[in-house]
Amino acid sequence: MFTTADVCVVGSGSGGKMLAQQLARAGRRVVLVERGLVGGFCPYLACVPSKSLLLSAAAGLSWPAARAVRDEATGGRDDSAAAAELAADGVVLVRGTARVEGRGVLVEGEGGPQEVRAGTVVLATGSTPVRPDLPVDLPTWTSEEALAADELPAHLAVVGGGAVACELAQAFAGLGSRVTVLVRGEHLLSREPAWVGDRLAEVLRADGVDVRTSASLEVLADLDVDRVLLATGRAPATAGLGLDEGWLTDAGAVRTDARCRVVDASGAVVEGFSAVGDVTGISPYTHTANHQARTVVSELLGRGRDADYRAIPRAVYTHPPVFCTGDTTGGDGVRRAWFDVTEVERANLLALSAPREQRRTLTGGVELFARDGVLVGAACLGPEADSWGAELSLAVRARLDVDLLAHHVRAFPTWSEAVYPALEELRG
Amino acid sequence: MFTTADVCVVGSGSGGKMLAQQLARAGRRVVLVERGLVGGFCPYLACVPSKSLLLSAAAGLSWPAARAVRDEATGGRDDSAAAAELAADGVVLVRGTARVEGRGVLVEGEGGPQEVRAGTVVLATGSTPVRPDLPVDLPTWTSEEALAADELPAHLAVVGGGAVACELAQAFAGLGSRVTVLVRGEHLLSREPAWVGDRLAEVLRADGVDVRTSASLEVLADLDVDRVLLATGRAPATAGLGLDEGWLTDAGAVRTDARCRVVDASGAVVEGFSAVGDVTGISPYTHTANHQARTVVSELLGRGRDADYRAIPRAVYTHPPVFCTGDTTGGDGVRRAWFDVTEVERANLLALSAPREQRRTLTGGVELFARDGVLVGAACLGPEADSWGAELSLAVRARLDVDLLAHHVRAFPTWSEAVYPALEELRG
Numbered sequence: 001m002f003t004t005a006d007v008c009v010v011g012s013g014s015g016g017k018m019l020a021q022q023l024a025r026a027g028r029r030v031v032l033v034e035r036g037l038v039g040g041f042c043p044y045l046a047c048v049p050s051k052s053l054l055l056s057a058a059a060g061l062s063w064p065a066a067r068a069v070r071d072e073a074t075g076g077r078d079d080s081a082a083a084a085e086l087a088a089d090g091v092v093l094v095r096g097t098a099r100v101e102g103r104g105v106l107v108e109g110e111g112g113p114q115e116v117r118a119g120t121v122v123l124a125t126g127s128t129p130v131r132p133d134l135p136v137d138l139p140t141w142t143s144e145e146a147l148a149a150d151e152l153p154a155h156l157a158v159v160g161g162g163a164v165a166c167e168l169a170q171a172f173a174g175l176g177s178r179v180t181v182l183v184r185g186e187h188l189l190s191r192e193p194a195w196v197g198d199r200l201a202e203v204l205r206a207d208g209v210d211v212r213t214s215a216s217l218e219v220l221a222d223l224d225v226d227r228v229l230l231a232t233g234r235a236p237a238t239a240g241l242g243l244d245e246g247w248l249t250d251a252g253a254v255r256t257d258a259r260c261r262v263v264d265a266s267g268a269v270v271e272g273f274s275a276v277g278d279v280t281g282i283s284p285y286t287h288t289a290n291h292q293a294r295t296v297v298s299e300l301l302g303r304g305r306d307a308d309y310r311a312i313p314r315a316v317y318t319h320p321p322v323f324c325t326g327d328t329t330g331g332d333g334v335r336r337a338w339f340d341v342t343e344v345e346r347a348n349l350l351a352l353s354a355p356r357e358q359r360r361t362l363t364g365g366v367e368l369f370a371r372d373g374v375l376v377g378a379a380c381l382g383p384e385a386d387s388w389g390a391e392l393s394l395a396v397r398a399r400l401d402v403d404l405l406a407h408h409v410r411a412f413p414t415w416s417e418a419v420y421p422a423l424e425e426l427r428g
Numbered sequence: 429m430f431t432t433a434d435v436c437v438v439g440s441g442s443g444g445k446m447l448a449q450q451l452a453r454a455g456r457r458v459v460l461v462e463r464g465l466v467g468g469f470c471p472y473l474a475c476v477p478s479k480s481l482l483l484s485a486a487a488g489l490s491w492p493a494a495r496a497v498r499d500e501a502t503g504g505r506d507d508s509a510a511a512a513e514l515a516a517d518g519v520v521l522v523r524g525t526a527r528v529e530g531r532g533v534l535v536e537g538e539g540g541p542q543e544v545r546a547g548t549v550v551l552a553t554g555s556t557p558v559r560p561d562l563p564v565d566l567p568t569w570t571s572e573e574a575l576a577a578d579e580l581p582a583h584l585a586v587v588g589g590g591a592v593a594c595e596l597a598q599a600f601a602g603l604g605s606r607v608t609v610l611v612r613g614e615h616l617l618s619r620e621p622a623w624v625g626d627r628l629a630e631v632l633r634a635d636g637v638d639v640r641t642s643a644s645l646e647v648l649a650d651l652d653v654d655r656v657l658l659a660t661g662r663a664p665a666t667a668g669l670g671l672d673e674g675w676l677t678d679a680g681a682v683r684t685d686a687r688c689r690v691v692d693a694s695g696a697v698v699e700g701f702s703a704v705g706d707v708t709g710i711s712p713y714t715h716t717a718n719h720q721a722r723t724v725v726s727e728l729l730g731r732g733r734d735a736d737y738r739a740i741p742r743a744v745y746t747h748p749p750v751f752c753t754g755d756t757t758g759g760d761g762v763r764r765a766w767f768d769v770t771e772v773e774r775a776n777l778l779a780l781s782a783p784r785e786q787r788r789t790l791t792g793g794v795e796l797f798a799r800d801g802v803l804v805g806a807a808c809l810g811p812e813a814d815s816w817g818a819e820l821s822l823a824v825r826a827r828l829d830v831d832l833l834a835h836h837v838r839a840f841p842t843w844s845e846a847v848y849p850a851l852e853e854l855r856g
Contacts, residue, residue: 014840042840048777051841055781073737180577218500286840294835305835313839323839349476352497353483387815389823390844397836407722407733408825411741411751412442412470413479416818 008118013040015289016124057174128277160231253281311397323389324378326396337425341382436546441468443717444552485602553707588659681709739825751817754805754824765853769810
């Protein structure tokens, strides 16, 4: 039994689903293969329940109430609405496990094997959590398991210091767990400027989280924890896909070019294959997958445009949130300038009238990075940083110069005003 | 008795004060003349107490608590701290009323008349409220009087439908007054797209405010009001300044060129005179005054750059806030596209977990305006719109094209995502 299609998408996460729907709406015959939930992790087991729990914790909800809200936000992890959206757009959904065979895909599903022959195969299989070995035998959660949990642990140990670790630490602490975070390195969010993770650690500590940096996992033996949340990263999901070894990087990600076409080790395009999302190893965000999906759609519809990864936001939805974009490493020839977000008038006003429980989120900073007078990166922490940081991300993407940014008018009294002193310092 | 200076600034509001300090720090001898409070209206009687009362109302504070917070935010309307800042930067403060005489200024103050001879006189005298005639004899407030009030009116009538009227209506309603808003036209915020004012009217009505559009002031006779707040606009403050009639527009504002130099009716520069802030009649915002101040500083320090008024934010700090920028009138050749902010994932998440009193602020929209494929304006209403709108304001300022904006990556799940569907519509 075989099906033919213009495009066969393997994996229905955010990027794969968006791409399938947009191409189907444009008249292409699209088959979408999914072995799990239609929609992937994001709406059921990642971004959505994570943000839901954080918002509920900030709103002071109890665990049962927060769990109910989470289950409503995730549709009870029922993917029929997502499947119906695909059907409405004319996407053919095939449930099963895909394996690349020649220019097509072989799907093993409940109805037996099915071959899909397609002009283009788009790999969108996402990622799977990395599970480190623990020195102690304790019940563990991946982030997906944590975000589908019915029980609130009395004492949760979070292993890792990235975005997922920070978000879930704050959420579970706010909802009533005792939380200990164990980070191998010296700082949370180790890829960002040190002050970002250090200030966020202060916020988490004020929330009652025991944040331990430079920590060994041996300490788990001494902590009376009920559950260990493994938030130690994710790896591209390519196992069993039958991909040519030459298509994969050393880290196991599918190699892609600027149009998201699969390329081999020599950089040559592999005709008929594209890839989007976590499986490309480029940046593990829903919005990156969506950007790549739009890039593939443009390419297949004949108005191609390169993907642009220079200004991919790296947001952490803690309270206050973190928003970083572009190059925040500060290499040779990069000037950097920092300003305290709490010194702007908006912060003064809020400090005076905000309820006490909001005041501990009144912290933050903004650091700007410029090379040759052009903004190349920004690191932001503070109230609404995921909103006002967007201006800086656009500035990095559009390669705007610091002079123009310094001369631009920002409203008084907004959080955005915090960038002025940093811009002046970069100019001076 | 006379003083000489490089620069004599008349009026110490936001623009005048910033300019005086920056020039003094750059080594210029600066005299600043002020007849009232150093710092002008903004920190004592306008922006700052207004935002303070709005934040206090949103936080559920009582009137006495909100009043105490307001008085702390405004420093009890004591300007000694502002005067000390000037002194620290070496600005010479002269208290009194100024009148232009030739290339200098004559100040009448407590210590008798004083002449200031300066290379450049900067007019920064601000604006004064317009007081319409009322058909009924009732106690009135200007916005300054409302923002310094000790008593909460039982029933406050607000005359006007602009930013100040909307902000104070929501603040006083939230703090316990019965509030009736009387607007002559069909919409609040009449210079913005109609949907903005209409949605904001819905929000205010949900707050208990009786918003009456197309209203005649005759109705005041039938309303049992204690106080009428006159929020019917402001006029440039030039009375008694001794300015040449030819320097003033028909609306009474001081004419300026792109470098904020005073010009006469023929457009010729009046040597030795500049003007910033409300007195220029360009846009009545603190951030416009600051932008003009920076422009004058650049000009006087020999690295002049034109002021740019294309992307001045027009913010209203209600809950939710309004943020408009650029050209939102939609003339010939302008394409426009609207999207409902409550359809983004962030809104869905918040709707499920937000406390009931926050949910009525979960409304809004974003409308984008483009000409020849370039963004020229944006109107935003919604949670954090004064933060995420900043991206759009920068896009208008930098003349970014809609294609680039549509291809740019915005973080999931943020409010910023609301612009994608509007951008797609503008491209299509």
